[in-house]
Amino acid sequence: MNRFVKIFVRASALLLILKALQPAIFASVDDAQSFALQAAEPYVKQGFQVREDYWGGDLGSGEKKAVRQQLFKGNEYWFWLGTEVDKAKVSVHVYDSDGKLAEQPDSWEKGHFAAAHVIPKATGSYFIIVSVEQSPDERTHWALVYGFR
Amino acid sequence: MMSFIRYFKIVGLLCSFALCANAAQAPQQINISQLSTKVEDVVVPLPNEIFGALNKLGTVNWRAHVRSDKGPNFTERPRIALLLGTVIADGFIAVQAEDAETVKDIGQRVLTLSKGIGVGTSITPHAKAIIEAADKRNWSNVRKELDRTQNSVQQAMNEVHDEKLSQLVSLGGWLRGTEVLTSVVNEHFSSDGAELLHQPDLLTYFQKRLQGMPEFDLPIIHQIQDALVEVKPLIDVGDRQIPPETVKKVNEITTRIGQGIVTKQ
Numbered sequence: 019m020n021r022f023v024k025i026f027v028r029a030s031a032l033l034l035i036l037k038a039l040q041p042a043i044f045a046s047v048d049d050a051q052s053f054a055l056q057a058a059e060p061y062v063k064q065g066f067q068v069r070e071d072y073w074g075g076d077l078g079s080g081e082k083k084a085v086r087q088q089l090f091k092g093n094e095y096w097f098w099l100g101t102e103v104d105k106a107k108v109s110v111h112v113y114d115s116d117g118k119l120a121e122q123p124d125s126w127e128k129g130h131f132a133a134a135h136v137i138p139k140a141t142g143s144y145f146i147i148v149s150v151e152q153s154p155d156e157r158t159h160w161a162l163v164y165g166f167r
Numbered sequence: 168m169m170s171f172i173r174y175f176k177i178v179g180l181l182c183s184f185a186l187c188a189n190a191a192q193a194p195q196q197i198n199i200s201q202l203s204t205k206v207e208d209v210v211v212p213l214p215n216e217i218f219g220a221l222n223k224l225g226t227v228n229w230r231a232h233v234r235s236d237k238g239p240n241f242t243e244r245p246r247i248a249l250l251l252g253t254v255i256a257d258g259f260i261a262v263q264a265e266d267a268e269t270v271k272d273i274g275q276r277v278l279t280l281s282k283g284i285g286v287g288t289s290i291t292p293h294a295k296a297i298i299e300a301a302d303k304r305n306w307s308n309v310r311k312e313l314d315r316t317q318n319s320v321q322q323a324m325n326e327v328h329d330e331k332l333s334q335l336v337s338l339g340g341w342l343r344g345t346e347v348l349t350s351v352v353n354e355h356f357s358s359d360g361a362e363l364l365h366q367p368d369l370l371t372y373f374q375k376r377l378q379g380m381p382e383f384d385l386p387i388i389h390q391i392q393d394a395l396v397e398v399k400p401l402i403d404v405g406d407r408q409i410p411p412e413t414v415k416k417v418n419e420i421t422t423r424i425g426q427g428i429v430t431k432q
Binding site for chain 1: 193194195196197198199207208209210211212213215216217219220221223224307310311314315317318321359362363364365366367368369
């Protein structure tokens, strides 16, 4: 009986440790993508077609990543950034090939979600700058999806 | 009534984002050259993205660009990958033309080609969804499934470390999209339409990818490499406008390459 209790206690302790570490062990860019898609959801209903393709990775607090993207004049774009770390603060901003801020004023940031709205004035390459502004984790997964109409 | 409620839900969600969101504080100007080492690769735009922009410039006779011939069966995997990319692009054209029968044929063709490069299993549900959505004339779902198809093909290839074939699928789609774009703009020239060709970074991206495929020693790959060298200076014009002659020239080049992709050499 004593042996059974010992095994039970050890197994429970192991389960508790695994549960506590679960976000760090199992979190992935796929989770971050789910949050980015969650931010995109209301816009799909407005006619934005969200691309299946996406960018993702992990960044430390204060780190940035730039993504180059071809945009076409005449289309309207939203870029949505998400992370599964709910106490993180992320941002996304879009610049044209001259380095000039190219996003609309209704672009927004809210904790572990952020979005940038672009109506390109010219067809060409644009730079999407994603950043993890703050995070309790050493490395924070991020995913960026975009949609157009 | 349902749509009214749905409308309020959407507005509510957007308002909650807007009310809770902090104003985005971003510098008005950044130094792009300082980013060069950290820049991720481009995501190749879907042909549909270009067609959407074209549609806004005026009515396009998409039926004139629909291509439904089944084409040959290749055994070389790079050729199948290129052809698959063009067939998916043809799917987007058939959707623009609202041609349900061609869309269904393309759904089948996509499945056959995917099997040819060993990724048929992951494409079967998408091909079925394309055919079902075309039957219902649900064009937005067909577009979504075509995008999912391309993404699934590429993911399946990446999983088995066939990234190069995956890049050829994107290249095939881009070439077919550019062929149709230049054909439409050539018929009814406008400077806004011609400006859609301003994609020099994408060309550089494809050139670099092709340089990394010396093992694909096929005539069509060499022809595409030569074509990209020819096209690059024509569209890399900075702030200058792209003239009608350039559009015509790019159309000739991409049509020639398009023929090469769908024809046994």
